[in-house]
Amino acid sequence: MNWNFTAGDFQLRLPVTDEDGDAVYELLKDASRRAHLPALPLDVSAQALDDLRRWALRFQSREAACWLIEQQGQLRGRIGLQHINWMTLSAQLWWELDDDLALADMQQVVPAVVAFCHRELGLHRIEVRLRREATRHLELAQELGFVHEGYLPAQLEFEGDSVDLELFSQLAARV
C-alpha cells in the first residue's frame, strides 16, 4: 500500500521526521492554525521535531497517520487520522491549514483522503471533531460533505475554558 498520493494539485505524503521539522514549525507557530482542534501553537522549532516523532510512533502502530499537504514543494497544511479503531472501522480526521487554503483546495484534498480511508484502509466511519467557535472549519466540514451529528460537551480544558466539540462524520456508503 502506498500512503503517499496525489490529490488534484496537491501532493500528500507522510512526513520525514528529520527533514520536515522546520516547515512544520513555520506552519504551526501561528496559533490560528490549530485553535479549531484545539491545540497550542508551536513556540520553538524543537516542538515540530517532537511532534513528527510522535506521529511516526503512532503511525507505526497504525493508530494514527499524518500527511503533509504540499503544492509545488511548499507545505500548505497537514491532514491526518487519529484514534483509528480497527474494531469499529472508524477514525477521526483532522487538519491544520495555512490561511490561504480555501474550500476549492480542500475539495481536492479531503475527498482523496476520505477515499483512501474507505478503499485502502477499509474504514467505514470518518469523524471530524471541531471546536464550536471555529466557524471557518465548521463551515468547511459541512461544505466538504460531513454531516453534523451533534456535539460532545466538556471534552477538555483548554486555556482555562471547558471545550465542547462539534461532531461531524462521513460514512463509506455515502461517499
Added chain:
Amino acid sequence: MKFTPELSFAGGRVRPLEASDIAAIIELYQHPELPGQRPLDPQSEQAQQQIERMIELSVQMAATQRGMMWALEIDGQLLGLVSAYDWQPSALRTMLRVDGLPALQDEHRAAALQVCMDFLASKYHLRNFGYQWVAGQAEAIKAMLQQLGFEHTATLRDGWRCSDNRFADVEQFHLLRSEAKPVPGRLGEQDNPGQNLEKSFHAPGESS
C-alpha cells in the same frame, strides 16, 4: 489492595468483581444487551479464561485510573455489571455502561449508576459522565438516563459495529456535574495533596 469500593443503594449494592463471579458473569453474557454481541458459550474453557482475564483487568484498570468495573447485586444475586471506561482523568470525564440480566429493573440500574457517579465525582473529581445507547438496546434505558439528568447530545451514525458489514447508530448522552472543579495547588497548600494517590479501600481492621 482494593481499588474499587463497595457502594450501597436502595435495594442493592455494587462491589468489586471477584474470582467467584465467573459463573454469574458468564450467565450475564448469555443475555448480551449490545447489538451484535454474541452470547458466551458457557461450556467453553475459553469463556472461563476470558472472564478471569476481565476480572484481572478490572483491577488493573482501576489502579491506573483507566476504568472501573462493579458487580451489580440485588438481594445477593449478581444481576449486572457497571463499567466506567474511556476514563480521562485530566479531562475529568469517563463513559459509563450497565450490562444487566433481563431481571434487572430500571430503578436498580439507575440507582447503581447514580452511586457510581457520586463516587467517581467525589473521589476522582470527574465532572462529565457519558453513556452510549446503541440502536437495538431497550428504549427504556434512554428514558432512565434522562431521568438521571443525562442529555442527548449527538447521534453517531453507524458508530457501533454489529458484524462484518452491519452497523448501528449510537446515541450519546452526557451528564455534567455541577460541583466546582478542583483548584490546582502546589504541594503542601492543600490538606491532602495526595488524595488521588490513596486509591486503596479497606474495611476497618482489614490489611492490604
